[in-house]
Amino acid sequence: MKFKSKLQPKSTGASASSPDLFGKVEEAFSLLRQAISKLSPNWVACIPLTAILVVIWSCAATAAEDEPLTPEKVQGLLNTIWVLIASILVIFMNAGFCMLETGFCRQKNAVNVLSKNLIVFALATIVYWAFGFAFMFGGDGPFMGFSGFFLSGEPATYGLSPFPEGLPIAVFFLFQVAFAGTAATIVSGAVAERIQYNAFLIFSVLIVGISYSITGHWVWRSGGWLNSMGFTDFAGSTVVHTVGGWAALMGAAILGPRLGKYQDGQATAIPGHNMSIATLGCLILWIGWFGFNPGSQLAVDELVPYIAVTTNLAAAAGGITSTVTSWLKDGKPDLSMTINGILAGLVAITAGCHNVSYLSAVIIGAVGGILVVFAVAIFDTVLKIDDPVGATSVHLVNGIWGTLAVGIFDMDKAGIGQFGIQLLGILSVGGFTVLLSTVFWVVLKQTIGIRVSPEEEKKGLDIGEHGMEAYSGFLKDTSIL
Structure with missing residues (x-):
């Protein structure tokens, strides 16, 4: 009772003040x-x-x-955040590839092109996580890595210093897998409109998990044999773009041209269905390249904005020279060549963007823009390699040119010796990629097959491979195969 009497006034008081509260x-x-x-x-x-x-x-x-932030930790956090942002920019380039390739292809194959570009990054992520990352960075042997599968290694396994001196493994992996997916995506455009969906998926797994990862180890891992020789490819003109370009070239050659492409031995133009989204794709890729190149510095310092400027200058120069060249060559400025010229400039500057002058960046991009116009014509009419989007001309030809340009324009290394090392790297990576890609394509052709039937190709891969249309209800142009 005593205890209750003590509590009673408090209870009454609280109850009385509740309405006011x-x-x-x-x-x-x-x-x-x-x-x-x-x-x-x-x-x-x-x-x-x-x-x-x-x-x-x-x-x-x-x-x-609890733990004061030291200058070293602040720098480490800034580096991590920047590389994370750059990774997202590179991953967003997949949207650019989707738009670009779809616009350059015909309406009846839009779903197929979009589907390939979307699923390829998902496949690349899982394959690279399982073993590709380990092959590329898991150990400092001269040929390939053999440890750290499924991201199970310590920082030293992948050539990283512990945080905050080095990047966390997770963000380094995310940045690298974005590049791995890009290499496979390059192939998609060159084999578009006639390849079986399942064959393309299997090839993507093989090119990312084996070919790309092994040659990447040669160049980007300390201890890799090309890295030890002084071969320079800052952000992937060879590692990413020529690897994708060589694989695309072999795929397009083994597949053969699209129906109706060559009539009486002459190349026939098969125009894309939507230049608006192709242009949008180009702009997305241009923006994404500011993650591709500056992000490859893997740190926040004064070199990042410098790389961004050299990258932009080369892209602009490539777009201008490709436009002028096609104008002089064909009598009209070709939008598709403007698009490919911008991309050619971006690919070409990627190898040396960190250590060339602004003027050199303009020259590298300008030459790339000219090269892409003539490369498209040579592949199309001379070699009769049917590449619907010009992937080989953009990525292979200008990946080679950009890598050689390091030996000409690099402010510290330029010279005959460096040029020879660059040429050796191109030939070595190219030869290995051509060999493996050919084996992959031929084995697939002889087993599950790689090309759709003529009936399916005429009807469109959207219906044959996916059972749906990108523009359901819209009138189709049936005058083109």
Whole structure:
């Protein structure tokens, strides 16, 4: 009873004051609602963002109390965040490839092209996680890595220093897998409109998991035999673009041309169905390249914006010279050549973007823009390699040119000796890729087959391979096969 009597006044007092308390809270919320209602939508949208920033700042302050942030740790965090952002930019390039290749191909094959470009990065991610990353970075042997499968290794396994001096394994892997997916995506455009979907998926697994990863080890892993010789390919003119280009070339050659491409020995133009989305794809790729090249610095320093400028200059120069060249050659400025010229400039500058002058970057891109126009004509009419999007001309030809350009324009290494090393690297990576790609394509052709039937090709791969249409209900142009 005594205990109860002590509690009774407190209970009564709290109960008596509750209406006043709730009234004040309700009044406060009412005033808050009125204040928010007077704000513009833009300011209202900032409220949740502000709340998130406050929470993050509070967590950071709490963490700082437990473990003070040293300059080294701050630099490590900045490096990690930048490489993460660059990884996202490179992954977003898959959207650019989707748009570009779909626009350059015919309406009846749009779903097929989109599907291939989308699934290839998913496949590349799993394959590279399982064993490709280990083959490429798991050990410092001269030929390939043999440890750290399924991301199970320590930082030293992959040639990394412990954080914060080095990048976390997770973000380094994410950046590298974005590049691996790009190599496989290059193949998609060259074999478009006539390849079986299942054959392309299997080839993508093989090229990413084996061929790309092994040759990448030669160049980008300390201890790799080309790396030890001084071969320079900063962001992948050879490692990514020529590997994809060689594989695409062999695929297009073994597949054969599309029906109706060559009539009476002469090449017939088969125009794409949507230049608007092809142009959008080009712009997305251009933007994504600011993750591709500057991100390859793998750190935040003064070289990052410099690389961004050399990259942009080369792209611009390539777009201009390809436009002018096609204008002079064919009498009209060709939008498809402008697009491919921009991409050619980007591919060409990728090997040496970190250590060439601005003028050299313009020259490298300008030469790339000229090369791509004539390369398309040679592949199309002389070699009779049917490449619907010009992938071999953009990635293979200009990957080779950009890698050789290091021996001509690099501010520290340029010279006959370096040029010879660059040429050796191109021939070695190219020979290995051609050999493996040919084996892969031939084995697939002799087992499951790699080309759709003539009936399916005429009807369109969207129906034959996927049972759907990209533009259901829209009138098709049936005058083109």
